[in-house]
Amino acid sequence: xxxxxxxxxxxxxxxxxxxxxxxxxxxxxxxxxxxxxxxxxxxxxxxxxxxxxxxxxxxxxxxxxxxxxxxxxxxxxxxxxxxxxxxxxxxxxxxxxxxxxxxxxxxxxxxxxxxxxxxxxxxxxxxxxxxxxxxxxxxxxxxxxxxxxxxxxxxxxxxxxxxxxxxxxxxxxxxxxxxxxxxxxxxxxxxxxxxxxxxxxxxxxxxxxxxxxxxxxxxxxxxxxxxxxxxxxxxxxxxxxxxxxxxxxxxxxxxxxxxxxxxxxxxxxxxxxxxxxxxxxxxxxxxxxxxxx
Numbered sequence: 001x002x003x004x005x006x007x008x009x010x011x012x013x014x015x016x017x018x019x020x021x022x023x024x025x026x027x028x029x030x031x032x033x034x035x036x037x038x039x040x041x042x043x044x045x046x047x048x049x050x051x052x053x054x055x056x057x058x059x060x061x062x063x064x065x066x067x068x069x070x071x072x073x074x075x076x077x078x079x080x081x082x083x084x085x086x087x088x089x090x091x092x093x094x095x096x097x098x099x100x101x102x103x104x105x106x107x108x109x110x111x112x113x114x115x116x117x118x119x120x121x122x123x124x125x126x127x128x129x130x131x132x133x134x135x136x137x138x139x140x141x142x143x144x145x146x147x148x149x150x151x152x153x154x155x156x157x158x159x160x161x162x163x164x165x166x167x168x169x170x171x172x173x174x175x176x177x178x179x180x181x182x183x184x185x186x187x188x189x190x191x192x193x194x195x196x197x198x199x200x201x202x203x204x205x206x207x208x209x210x211x212x213x214x215x216x217x218x219x220x221x222x223x224x225x226x227x228x229x230x231x232x233x234x235x236x237x238x239x240x241x242x243x244x245x246x247x248x249x250x251x252x253x254x255x256x257x258x259x260x261x262x263x264x265x266x267x268x269x270x271x272x273x274x275x276x277x278x279x280x281x282x283x284x285x286x287x288x289x290x291x292x293x
Contacts, residue, residue, distance in 0.1 A: 013087070016032045017029055018031070018039060018053050019111060020045050031087055031160065033089075039063060041075050042163065043075045053077065061079035061080065063078065067183075088157075095155070095161050097120055101153055107144065108145055108147055110147075115142045117140045119139070122139065139168075148164050149165060214247070228279040229277065237264075237265045239263055260282055
C-alpha cells in the first residue's frame, strides 16, 4: 500500500542522519537527536575521543565523545552547531511486528542510502544469539551493510524507533528508541570499566566443558580496567559471587555508586588457571568522556 508523503519522510530522515568519521579507516552513521548538537551512534562506531561528523549538506564538525555504553552499543557525541534537523522519536514499547521499518545510513560509501522492511519482532534474542544479552532489540528484515551502523530505524511516519546496530542471521538488529532515551538520561560514568568486550566460549580449566566469557577487545588508557592491569585478550569469566552468562551480568556487576571494588575472575594466555583481579570503580571521572562497559 502506498504511503502518503513517503518521499518527504525519507528526505527528512536523510537530513537527520550524519556520517561519523572516527579516523582514517571506515565510517559509520549517526542520528541528530536534538537540534543543539547531540548525535547518537553506536559505541563500536565511536572509537575515538575526537571524531568528525559530516551533515547532509556537506558541512563537517569536530565531534566530542560525551558518553559511551558498550553493553548497549550506544554512544553520545556532541558538535558545536544549532538549529539542526533533529529526529522525532517514537515510543518503541508501542511497536508491533508487521509494521513498516525504514533504515537510513551510509553503507559502503553511499551517503543517505535507504532500505525498507518489516518489523519481525521486538524483544530479547533467543537461541544461539542469547549470550548477546537479555536486552530487547527491534528485529527487522531491512538490508544493512557496513556503514549503516548508528543510523536510524524509523516507522512509516518517519519517527525513529531504533538505532541500527548489527546483523544477526537474516535479521537486522536495532537498539530500541526507549533504550536510547534511557541511555541519554543516565550518568554512565560511575559504572565505567573502560573496556570493549565480545562474548566467547572457552574451555573450562580442568575439563572439556566450555564456559561463557567476555574477551577484552580494547582497554582504554587510565581506565579502571587499565589501572587494574587488565589487557586486551584477557577473558572475563565472572565475579567471586557469580559466573558470567551474558553481557548483562558484567553490567550488573558494575552497578553501584561511589567508590567501591569488584573482584573479577579472568583468563590470560592459557585456559589452565583462573586469575583474579580487584578493580576500583567510581574513583574517577573522565571529563567529556565516559563508558559503561
